[in-house]
Amino acid sequence: MTARYGMVIDLDRCTGCGACMIACAAENNVPPAAPRATWRTGVTPMLVHTLSNGKEGVDRREAFLPIACMQCEHETPCVSVCPQQAVELDKSTGIVMQMPQRCLGCRYCMTACPYHARYFNWWDPQWPPGMEHSLNPGVSVRMRGVVEKCNLCHARYHDALQKAAAAGKKEIDLADYVPACVEACPTGAIAFGNLADPNDPVTLAAKSPDAFRLLEAIGTEPKIHYKTTQAWIRALADRKAARPTEAQHV
Amino acid sequence: MSETALIDRRWIARGAERASTSRFLLWLFPWVCLLLLGIYAAGLCFYYGLNQTNMDNRFAFGMWIFLDLAIIAMGAGAFFTGFLVYILKQTDLKPVLNTAVVVGLTCYSGAVAVLMVDVGQPLRAWFTFWYPNTHSMLTEVTFCISCYLLVLILEYIPVLVQNRQLRHIPSFLVFEHQAHKLVPVLAGVGAFLSFFHQGSLGGLYGVLRGRPFAYRQGFAIWPSTFFLFILSAIAVGPSFLMLVVAAAEKITGQTLVDFGVYRKLGFISGVLLALYVAAKAIDTYVWLNITSPRLGFGPWDYYSYWPLSSTFLFTATVPLGLLPAILFIVPRTARHRGLLLLAAALTCCGVLLNRFVMTVQTLALPTLPFDPFLKYIPSWQEVATFGGVLAYGVIVYSLSYRYLPLFEATKGEAKNVSLD
Amino acid sequence: MKFSRRDLLIGTAGATAGIVFTPVPWKLLGDVSIWSQNWPWIPQPAHGPIETTLSACTLCAAGCGMRVRMAAGFPVGISGVANHPLTKGALCPLGYAAHQLNWHPARLLQVRHSGRASSWPEAQAALAAACAEGPIAVVDGRPGRAASLTLETFAAKRNGSYQTVLGPETQALAPYAAWSGVPASALGYDLENARTIVSFGAPLLDGWGTPGRFTRLWSARAAGQSDPQLRLIQIEPVLSHTAARAWRWVAVREGTQDALAAALARVLVEEHLVKAQGPLPEMTLEQAAVQAGLPIAEIRDLAHAMVEHGPTVVITSDGDPAVAALNVLLGAIGTPGGISLKSKVSPQHGAASTASAKFRATLLDASVPWDLIPPTQGEVFRFAAWDGGGSKADWLLPSPGFLEELTDIPTAPTSATETYTIATNLLAQPQETQTAAQFLRKIDASLADVDKSIHARCEQIFQVKLGTIYAGQTKPVSQFESAAKMEEQLRKGGVWLGESPRNATLHCTLKTWPATSAPASPTDWTSSWAPPVLPPLASKLYQESTVREAPAGRPA
């Protein structure tokens, strides 16, 4: 049976603590920020955005929106554009796979991604001396000059596969496969599951009226869903509210 | 006469009048400096990586891609003139053919050079040929450009071997005569390849469904921009050629081609430009009213941002599109050399602007609802690298002009070897 | 026949043609691109099988349960322990990258004396000399540990004083301690039973107390509900992360929370919203409202919101008694869902006494926050694993880093039930380092050894037979056949939970409405704010994203 792994992220529960970002970076051997790196040149496969209703003072409201690769299911923008098959939509898991060792760093996929979930390694990855001991053996370090993104903690998927094989099972146990950000979220705002399974709680949550997806009209069928009960967030997400200026953003 | 001057003379065709060696070197000097600076800047990018540029994750494509698209469009003059002369038998354009080849060669090789700096892992660039993704417009572009570059080189060699010294080597002369039989074929192949990749360059952005500002519907696998780019490229090609020849005439102070050629080039540019503007207008209408709304984006998602507001749309079409077209076509204006060149310049600017809008503005416009409109200013390394390419172009052209019979008018006695 | 230039050309042509039919060009092309995939200057992760062990985080006093993945003898990943009774599987953001801290550039691995490199023997001699000359102060940042016992006895033997510095959350309980006569460290919040929580600037959702405890609670009972079972009212001048997610955010004017408290008190009492007839502030409602910069209507509404959905508890960030007094009016002391008194198994400590100039030397344990500098003319011996910079200490003594020290973790601040955890040293302690306890035992061998004290604590817990041990599943202490068995569980990352709080016995009486006092960290300690030593990956939060502001950007 082929799975379709996805998430439902509850924006009402996200406190913007950033645990998901750090857990993600630690799991996937993402280097600390280079001295000159900014929010536009950093490598943050999981990135928490700050939303606001644009008002000031007591009327101001803020929310936090984590963005990882949306794992688009349909006409996946980055897959078709890659000139040398470094990106592909995996048949058995629905994961959009980015293969940095194949990538030549043309960044065409980054211009193609409407969610800006792809990151270019502008610098050589560097850790303070000795810190390479803390690297996760399950993930290879990306070199400078290639694009990377969320592969849905593929190292953990590997472990689950291997465990299943050792136990003589064909299917993995979903309990063995929990991405780092999901595991790390202190409020349990991120729910992870198999959208191909109609009874999976995530599948059901994705169907609730509070659930939505970003830029749904573009029609790439992302597998990361969001939900909120707050009208202003929904209005913003559905592009019915004013945008911030760059100054407000940074 | 100094030693160098003597050697220099020996390479120039007998009886051809050229600037004195010292003046020529003086002319080359600044360009060589610029070239060296460019090489240095490129070196920085190779050694330290692309953090030397001001591109970032949002502006993954920057000035380089924009100008690559632009100069490749300009270089279209090469294949299009070849196409006109050999396929459509417009033999009266032959005088500018050599120039066209040289311009094409420099534009394409320059563009490829910059692309090599632009990618993060040039050592792995050949993967595209080994593991090609046939669905990718970029694969199409890579294959066509590299093949066409080969064609251009083959087209250039016959011109090259007409040099006074090289002609002494018998085997070269033999080769040259054989090559001439080949040239029409090359022109044909070149034309096909170029039509194709000019298109795929347009497709590059047209297929980006994730960027509603660039996304276009189209025919078969190709978005409308595919065809628009072809049209705009062949429209601007002759104009650019015209400017180059005019510049050469101005600098050398000689008349190289008669005015009829200008008018013909202009007329071709004008007609195609008119066609283009019409097509572009229809395309824009369809896009704004059907394509874009389907993706949930309306005109105000694009045109409410200063400075890249709707004024761009207007400028691109009217003063830089219609106006030059009229200037080219209407006999009364086309009679004036000045107006003709003005029109050519306007056309080039128009295409520049169009490529800018397609590449840079597309990335500047936010897609995510809570994202701001972003700005980007290229770093000096980016500018310098491109300056290097510009210098490279000028140098190659100057050398070719000096040592090769580019124009009938200034061949000297190399005349007896004509191009057919 | 002689070899001509022409031959050379032809020969080269031949060679060029030939080379194409050898592996040379093709293998080189391939290998060079493979080289670009394994650049020698890019670090490679270690090989080797991965083992997972349970432990507890020692970055702060909270002692969250940790699952540590070890490869080739080094920690390569940290995650929370699902259904851990205290932290519910959550860690704070820093916890997830804590295993990188030992290689932090600021790591301290060399004894330093007034800036210059020195040695342990010299430091030892210096302290011995100091002890001979006069009384010394030993300062402990996390009282109640096995190590604390060593420090305390050392101070006692040298008729010096043993002093404690309490964390902000415990400090915030100081007023109740003063009013009830129970030490602050014995108090906690019974959040699980509260239905309205009024926070005066306490970062409840942002690393307060034991992070997982409240975030999970809030997530289950409050988040995303228009009429939540648990109402979180955040009173704070700025829209903090907590305020952003609170059920209600009240933007009070900077530094006027005591005025707002006074106003609320008046409404509560005058409108008979509370039974208590306690003392009232002199300030009238109007004056208070003007100070706090809030319309009277809103204050009145807030007061009603506070009581309509009880039990209600007020939490302060800095132990401002004027605010704390609201709890007395609300009757939120010694009642379910309020301030409660822990069961009495673990040793309890006096409130923070303060170092003063009379001591010949002051010894700061590594648990004392880096930015706290005692006001003393005497010599300062400071233990630390990381050099936060700008230290006023005469002696900087390198202590073990993360996971390099065997220590126990007593009850977390703000917790209403007692807990006890043991963090074993998963990594070998670098020989350059010593803990304060180890150092003092070098001077006085008769002092208790941490390992032994931990053993003793376990014995004690086993004797009392109270509470339960959680290690995978919950098991009452009484069901353990021996203390050793129980200790083994604890050393493998288990956690002991004490009895439920003894509410009945806690009473606060308020004679007069308390005057505002400055934030209650020990008054004469200067706190020069230095950017904390964070795991390098924290830069993701403040440099590569806009979620948080850079530490350097925070006010001193």
Place this chain on the structure above:
Amino acid sequence: MRRVLLVFGIGFALALIGGWLVFPRVLYLEKPQPFDFFHKTHAEKSGLTGCDSCHVVGSDGQFAGIPRNDVCLGCHSDKLGKSEAEALLVDNYLKQGDQPEWLIYSQQPANVWFSHAIHTQRAGLQCVDCHGNYGESDQPRVYEVNRITGYSRDIWGHSMSRLRRAPGDGMKMTDCEKCHRRHHIEVGCLGCHQ
């Protein structure tokens, strides 16, 4: 004209010789192992039959790889026989308690994820199918490393042309793909990369 052909031919021939015979010697660098190890001896003397008596796959599917000292200590608690290798093993490693740094012939690069469990348990492959029968090796093998890539020579295989290779000789991606294709097993890039 004949002379031209002759000179051309000589150049051609030299290139072939250089490319096929000299180039491999330049490209690969021989490296010594910590000490000689003989699979065959272990199979015969200690009756350790089957690779899994030393190279174990854990219950969670993790492959232990080359056994660590404690496994060796099972027999080699003190010297067995007089051989130099034996002395090295016991004195330099087992006694000191540090692991020999073996150079692994079939070591895949860091960007490869290979699970022995999946290939042995699910696909039912035997060790020899990929590794060849090292179990019968009775003399120490030479370890060669590619100077450019740092890969073991076994990855490319010993014949530069990659023709006529024994199993275990040549472990490139194409070799994996060949087998996967034969058994119609489709895995994406990240099926085998990490």
